[in-house]
Amino acid sequence: MxxxxxxxxxxxxxxxxxxxxxxxxxxxxxxxxxxxxxxxxxxxxxxxxxxxxxxxxxxxxxxxxxxxxxxxxxxxxxxxxIGRLFQDPMRGTAPHMTIEENLALAAGSGGWFSPMTKADRKRFQDRLALLDMGLEDRMRQPVGLLSGGQRQALTLLMATMNPPKxxxxxxxTAALDPGTAEKVLKITRDVVAQHKxxxxxxxxxxxxxxxxxxxxxxxxxxxxxxxxxxxxxxxxxxxxxxxxxxxxxxxxxxxxxxxxxx
CATH class of the missing domain: 3.40.50.300 (P-loop containing nucleotide triphosphate hydrolases)
Structure with a gap:
């Protein structure tokens, strides 16, 4: 491969x-x-x-x-x-854009030039809910307001929204506290296994x-x-x-x- x-x-x-x-x-x-x-x-x-x-x-x-x-x-x-995540949680997302706008760009839908559909938002909410971080209820908040762990989990979701080869x-997870790092690793394991x-x-x-x-x-x-x-x-x-x-x-x-x- x-x-x-x-x-x-x-x-x-x-x-x-x-x-x-x-x-x-x-x-x-x-x-x-x-x-x-x-x-x-x-x-x-x-x-x-x-x-x-x-x-x-x-x-x-x-x-x-x-x-x-x-x-x-x-x-x-x-x-x-090829999808990629870095050590710095600040990389990989646009901090002044909302969670749903970041996901729309990653998914190749919606964004600046075309409105997001209800189906898009439902898809994003369902994916965010899998993170178990409550982000599905904060989709219109700027990403810059998220913690490092939340942002890294979101970046992982974005990198695999359309599963890469x-x-x-x-x-x-190196820049995260131990508890948050463990949670992001679990999300990583689950996402990788789900999409193979x-x-x-x-x-x-x-x-x-x-x-x-x-x-x-x-x-x-x-x-x-x-x-x-x-x-x-x-x-x-x-x-x-x-x-x-x-x-x-x-x-x-x-x-x-x-x-x-x-």
Missing amino acids: LVIQNIAKTFNPGTVNEKQALSGLSLQLAAGDFVTIVGSNGAGKSTLFNAIAGDFYVDEGSIALDGQDITYLPAHKRSRQ LLLLDEH ITTLMVTHNMKNALELGNRTLMMDSGHIVLDVQGEERAGMTVNDLLERFRAGAGKDLDNDRILLSD
Whole structure:
């Protein structure tokens, strides 16, 4: 479904700031895979997402989505097939527009130039009710008045209003308090399962990395150093992950944020 072959990316080549962010990275996802990714800062996780989303073109290799070569497809065309959430809850929504206006834009209905129908509003209310946050009763309030967790849940709903072929979740709960983060993760799990969306999720929480989805990757220095799934993953603990990372990367994981996560 997603096929990445030997991609590489170097920023600022030939300068003192040269940085090889990805090197010979290959990855294949089957339709419906929910893959969690763990790695220290600078491991290449967000760079991988940026390459998939088309924020830049890779220097080498290829990226194909659902049989289509998207290696040199512009980002705005990829966005029709790829949904994405970021760590910052403020990204992904228009704060001065109402909840229903944001949903209308995401759904491709209503908006500025054509009125929303009763059917549109009913559809939005029904989807919002699934979040169990009371947003279905606040559809005409500006999104800027929502809490971070409410806004991130709304962004997830918008990204999957027309289910994408691929969903990229870039530490989308990291800026939320633990209770809200847990609720957004549950919503994430439910939405992904309901629509059978192929998903890549970066997380700093190793316990979540093992509990969510069906496959876990660990990255270091622009490489995938661990890829576990199935029975092997089902029996793994956080300590097992750390040991396997040490074996694959040749060093200990030294990111306190990851190591101290619950």
